[in-house]
Amino acid sequence: MEKKSLKGWLYLLPALAFLAVFMIYPLFDVLVYSVEEGYNSASQTSFGIGLYNYSYVLHDPYFMQALKNTFILVIITVPLSTGIALLISVGLNSITKLKELFQTIFFLPYVTNTLAVGLVFMILFKKTAYSDGLVNLLIQSFGGTSVDFIDGPYWAKMFVLCFYTVWVVLPFKILILTSALASVNPDYYKAARIDGASRWRIFTKITLPMIAPMLFYLIITGFIGAFKAYSDAVALFGTDLNAAGMNTIVGYVYDMLYGTGGGYPSYASAAALILFAIVLTITCINLMISRKSEAF
């Protein structure tokens, strides 16, 4: 027995070593960085240990802006994208003609490069000297006044960012939900029909509970993904997100490390750990709710 388990550990060693070097050590290092006050990356020295870095980050207006942006993004896009994906999936599931064509079309954004999509969105929304962008042309044709979505008011920029995020995450959610819907045994629907359940009741009492595990999976991964948003904002507003007021937490971490006026690994680590704490809390809450509601 002893020998056997020793052998097992030996087999695991390469993987464990890899994990230790590239996962556990960096994680631990981030924790160390975040509590080293006045760390100098050139001389690799610090003044002492403490929570000053956290305090600095939490008092930094740029971080607070990033925190606010991220929360707005999460609160708007996760329910919206999951809801829209559910709607589209149910629709897709109930048609027979052209089903595959529509499935392919809805999946296209998934295989398209984020930055390329960002560029397309810029063309749609950006106001330049020559053109107001396609969306503004639409607004004007309905009698509205054009808005600068890329360099204009905060709500307009946030709208574009949310719109873009929802658009990018939809395909994956539709893919998961259509297969979840297709895997529900049709006997349940037949039984419900014979028992006189209305379409709405069938949907809320049977379809939704049956696909609940997949919905929760999407909501949890959706939360995590949205909290880690960064590249989307860069694709739309460029790299100087602080100036645009559209920075996210991950963006803030990146700027603290490499941005102009960057080079503060301690602040970056503190911000990263704050993000980690937030995501962990939200995920735990999500899991608790999902455990409660799907006990079968």
Add this chain to the structure above:
Amino acid sequence: MKVVLQNLTKIYPSQDKGPDVTAVNNFNFEIPDGKLIGLLGPSGCGKSTTLNLISGLETPTSGKIFFGDDDVTDLPPEHRGVGLVFQSYALYPHMTVLQNILFPLENRKGKERLSKEEMNAKALEAAHLVQIEQYLKRKPAQLSGGQQQRVAIARALVKRPRVLLLDEPLSNLDARLRLQTREEIRRIQRETGITTVFVTHDQEEAMSISDQIVVMKDGIIQQIDAPQTVYDHPVNLFVAKFLGTPPINVFSGEVKDHMLYIGEDAVLKTDLEDRKVIVGIRPEGFILDENGPLKCAKIGVQVMGRDTSVVSSHPASLNDTVVSIISAENRVEGETVRFALKPFKTVLFADDTEEALDCWLSD
């Protein structure tokens, strides 16, 4: 509530350029009020389609369905008042047993809607009928197959359906439970008096509990009658072969001078004119007799408690072996076994059409 099927036909359009499939071909029959009817046939004979047509889940290509005097052909399933028990039971896994049984009642709207107390009372009554009161708070996954089936029956019965339909109700149960459950279904049907139709491919199951069985083949009704009548007087060779375990023994035979010959052996007297026939003999139709006319070469003897089954061969047999069941008190010795035949366990069929011949037989 009697159920009448009138010229009922269901044709599925062809797929991949194949021919159209006629699953149900011009059915005409009447299910008397309060009876238990078994639809019996090999897979693909259209019995499940018939059930779905009665339930309204499928619409017929032509023909009509009546419940009593109401024409329900164009009614959607929810307005027909049928209860359907699925082969998979289709219990909602996220609901408790009680919630499952309550579901049909909660679907009602407007004036038909009952108060919470009335719904609970009805659900308890249904649960009591199938004896699952102690499991009401459990989820279906926490129940055995037999218990799940009872819940499915309770759910189908709770709204007092005009017709109860059961799709292969026993196929997911093990052998012991199957015997128990079929008695249970019989009891529940008698107690409620609801006209019940069930589908099965298991002839024993159908024979044991049905008031009448409907034997089907390729979408065509072969015979409708009481189980014993169908067993004793099959209308054709298919029905004779489909019913009974072990299956009926089939021989090629000939009538000469009002004498029935199986091969060289003159076995029974008959009133038929000279012709070639197919002879069907039930396994229990053989009598071990040293001077019996039917001479078979013995292959083996299996003693199974009460009975002995003698496996032998005969040159005129159309099956690989001749299986006869005789009382276990008999000793079977020697290479050759000789049988006398019971005339009422012997059926003659036309050698060309395989239809049963109306004739008189005696030893």
